[in-house]
Amino acid sequence: xxxxxxxxxxxxxxxxxxxxxxxxxxxxxxxxxxxxxxxxxxxxxxxxxxxxxxxxxxxxxxxxxxxxxxxxxxxxxxxxxxxxxxxxxxxxxxxxxxxxxxxxxxxxxxxxxxxxxxxxxxxxxxxxxxxxxxxxxxxxxxxxxxxxxxxxxxxxxxxxxxxxxxxxxxxxxxxxxxxxxxxxxxxxxxxxxxxxxxxxxxxxxxxxxxxxxxxxxxxxxxxxxxxxxxxxxxxxxxxxxxxxxxxxxxxxxxxxxxxxxxxxxxxxxxxxxxxxxxxxxxxxxxxxxxxxxxxxxxxxxxxxxxxxxxxxxxxxxxxxxxxxxxxxxxxxxxxxxxxxxxxxxxxxxxxxxxxxx
Amino acid sequence: xxxxxxxxxxxxxxxxxxxxxxxxxxxxxxxxxxxxxxxxxxxxxxxxxxxxxxxxxxxxxxxxxxxxxxxxxxxxxxxxxxxxxxxxxxxxxxxxxxxxxxxxxxxxxxxxxxxxxxxxxxxxxxxxxxxxxxxxxxxxxxxxxxxxxxxxxxxxxxxxxxxxxxxxxxxxxxxxxxxxxxxxxxxxxxxxxxxxxxxxxxxxxxxxxxxxxxxxxxxxxxxxxxxxxxxxxxxxxxxxxxxxxxxxxxxxxxxxxxxxxxxxxxxxxxxxxxxxxxxxxxxxxxxxxxxxxxxxxxxxxxxxxxxxxxxxxxxxxxxxxxxxxxxxxxxxxxxxxxxxxxxxxxxxxxxxxxxxx
Numbered sequence: 001x002x003x004x005x006x007x008x009x010x011x012x013x014x015x016x017x018x019x020x021x022x023x024x025x026x027x028x029x030x031x032x033x034x035x036x037x038x039x040x041x042x043x044x045x046x047x048x049x050x051x052x053x054x055x056x057x058x059x060x061x062x063x064x065x066x067x068x069x070x071x072x073x074x075x076x077x078x079x080x081x082x083x084x085x086x087x088x089x090x091x092x093x094x095x096x097x098x099x100x101x102x103x104x105x106x107x108x109x110x111x112x113x114x115x116x117x118x119x120x121x122x123x124x125x126x127x128x129x130x131x132x133x134x135x136x137x138x139x140x141x142x143x144x145x146x147x148x149x150x151x152x153x154x155x156x157x158x159x160x161x162x163x164x165x166x167x168x169x170x171x172x173x174x175x176x177x178x179x180x181x182x183x184x185x186x187x188x189x190x191x192x193x194x195x196x197x198x199x200x201x202x203x204x205x206x207x208x209x210x211x212x213x214x215x216x217x218x219x220x221x222x223x224x225x226x227x228x229x230x231x232x233x234x235x236x237x238x239x240x241x242x243x244x245x246x247x248x249x250x251x252x253x254x255x256x257x258x259x260x261x262x263x264x265x266x267x268x269x270x271x272x273x274x275x276x277x278x279x280x281x282x283x284x285x286x287x288x289x290x291x292x293x294x295x296x297x298x299x300x301x302x303x304x305x306x307x308x309x310x311x312x313x314x315x316x317x318x319x320x321x322x323x324x325x326x327x328x329x330x331x332x333x334x335x336x337x338x339x340x341x342x343x344x345x346x347x348x349x350x351x352x353x354x355x356x357x
Numbered sequence: 358x359x360x361x362x363x364x365x366x367x368x369x370x371x372x373x374x375x376x377x378x379x380x381x382x383x384x385x386x387x388x389x390x391x392x393x394x395x396x397x398x399x400x401x402x403x404x405x406x407x408x409x410x411x412x413x414x415x416x417x418x419x420x421x422x423x424x425x426x427x428x429x430x431x432x433x434x435x436x437x438x439x440x441x442x443x444x445x446x447x448x449x450x451x452x453x454x455x456x457x458x459x460x461x462x463x464x465x466x467x468x469x470x471x472x473x474x475x476x477x478x479x480x481x482x483x484x485x486x487x488x489x490x491x492x493x494x495x496x497x498x499x500x501x502x503x504x505x506x507x508x509x510x511x512x513x514x515x516x517x518x519x520x521x522x523x524x525x526x527x528x529x530x531x532x533x534x535x536x537x538x539x540x541x542x543x544x545x546x547x548x549x550x551x552x553x554x555x556x557x558x559x560x561x562x563x564x565x566x567x568x569x570x571x572x573x574x575x576x577x578x579x580x581x582x583x584x585x586x587x588x589x590x591x592x593x594x595x596x597x598x599x600x601x602x603x604x605x606x607x608x609x610x611x612x613x614x615x616x617x618x619x620x621x622x623x624x625x626x627x628x629x630x631x632x633x634x635x636x637x638x639x640x641x642x643x644x645x646x647x648x649x650x651x652x653x654x655x656x657x658x659x660x661x662x663x664x665x666x667x668x669x670x671x672x673x674x675x676x677x678x679x680x681x682x683x684x685x686x687x688x689x690x691x692x693x694x695x696x697x698x699x700x701x702x703x704x705x706x707x708x709x710x711x712x713x714x
Binding site: 040316317323327 | 396397398400401402403404405425426430433434435440441442652653655665669670671673674677678680681683684685687688689
């Protein structure tokens with residue numbers, strides 16, 4: 001199946017839209033949440049679990065998979081889908097954010113970014129060309145060009161340089177992507193929390209006419225209102241006809257707000273990480289399974305949830321497993337939290353279609 | 358379903374037999390391997406996984422569940438089956454072995470055994486009556502009476518006292534079990550590695566006419582030949598009509614040898630613990646998934662195995678996950694190792710039935 005995006009419904013009161021992203025490995029109904037499979041597995045899950053939860057796409061981290069097990073091994077295995085046993089779409093990021101947030105040292109020049117691995121301190125060099133070579137070895141359905149991320153708060157000059165570099169790299173990446181005959185390449189908008197920089201970045205990247213766009217550098221510490229303000233500017237500029245991926249976002253309230261502002265794709269470690277740390281999600285927010293008051297709570301996490309954990313086990317049982325440090329506790333909480341996100345997105349899609357959103 | 362044991366086939370050349378143990382929660386085909394659910398879950402598994410692997414019974418540890426979450430909470434939850442979401446048979450041990458091997462201090466008198474919890478150092482007291490009260494709160498299908506375990510090697514006088522006490526406690530337990538209207542109570546044979554003590558213990562316990570027997574205190578460090586010698590003596594004395602549970606055994610070769618000597622039920626942490634430590638089992642023994650030579654091994658652990666891990670993933674992938682410390686690696690290896698044991702037992706049952714064993 002060739003890459004294509006179609007909008008199937010639009011909200012009248014907001015910028016929200018529902019649609020379908022077609023990829024070589026299947027269709028993604030949007031707005032969609034992508035569970036994060038950093039190292040070739042969504043933590044504490046199997047591929048079967050993900051399919052049952054309703055995941056239509058997962059995200060892999062280029063930085064992590066490049067370092068371990070390496071893109072050459074993955075290529076030899078027949079690509080990332082085959083290596084990890086997942087036959088649905090995979091989106092991989094550019095590694096730019098991880099180099100920025102995880103690597104012990106980084107040195108950015110126009111050629112690329114030099115960094116030391118957080119695993120063993122070894123030196124590596126990412127260029128726009130290199131990260132596309134890596135993602136092509138993976139065989140990702142959707143790829144990202146190398147971008148430069150900045151922190152929050154950050155000086156305007158620094159943010160401006162990052163925007164300019166991100167655009168230069170995007171241009172190079174487009175050329176390289178054609179040369180490699182790579183998968184679908186999105187453009188990435190940066191600009192920190194500066195309105196004019198967000199506008200400039202969105203305009204520059206949109207001018208390159210990508211089949212989809214990612215919005216980076218948000219949800220890095222700024223208040224939600226500021227994130228929404230930036231997103232609103234960006235989605236006002238990006239063309240309607242392409243999907244928009246708000247990278248690394250987020251909590252349920254962030255996602256619901258961002259959908260209203262026209263974002264289509266989301267990925268975040270929140271549901272899986274919170275689960276491993278003992279918290280479960282409901283529409284009331286997050287709750288720790290450790291709480292004493294749950295000791296004799298013989299009801300499911302959410303009586304209305306259809307996940308394996310809620311259908312079969314009580315809070316008292318999962319709490320016991322968590323205190324006993326059983327892996328099964330992390331598994332059951334991850335199943336629930338991911339299913340909570342999947343059900344939330346399905347509900348949103350339905351509401352957009354029926355005009356109730 | 359009332360408790361019953363029937364022998365369906367006997368080997369002509371060995372003491373091996375195949376049979377069925379009927380319990381209130383279903384039938385166990387013997388020889389059977391029981392995965393260990395120490396704390397109310399088999400580690401890194403869900404109940405669904407266990408059912409799919411073919412587990413017909415699991416073992417729960419009275420010592421652990423008594424300490425955490427406590428038998429009273431489990432009773433309040435509606436019993437252990439309901440609390441943990443497992444509707445097939447459960448056998449619980451007496452706690453005797455764990456008090457001996459895990460507790461920080463223990464003081465044995467004829468009344469019972471005082472010990473300190475390995476979790477918080479709190480003092481507890483197990484009596485023959487207490488451990489039956491606890492197991493009755495669990496609602497276990499098969500229960501064990503408090504017994505006294507000794508180490509290896511141990512002095513004969515110590516072993517002799519433990520045998521005498523185990524018999525006295527067995528007698529008390531039988532009376533208490535009737536008073537509590539508890540589930541099926543097995544007798545436990547001790548005697549360390551002394552032939553005359555094994556004989557005496559087997560005779561004394563058999564004289565009490567239990568519906569099933571456990572053989573304890575083996576596989577605690579003695580050579581395999583010595584274990585088999587003891588087992589041979591004991592199964593020569595125990596009545597044919599009752600199942601025999603060789604507690605805590607063991608490796609595949611131990612189990613296969615013990616079946617030839619007339620043992621019917623087995624439980625051991627070997628397959629699950631080895632998995633979490635990165636080893637997989639085949640008929641060739643155990644292999645570490647960490648090995649460098651497996652880095653690019655794009656074949657399953659065992660091409661003939663029908664488990665989820667072997668049907669869907671390669672050694673190279675699981676090795677990668679293990680080095681990346683992903684929980685999913687432990688899960689997949691546990692699935693394979695348990696299925697390996699289940700398939701081995703099914704093959705043995707078939708061979709006994711067809712006379713090929």
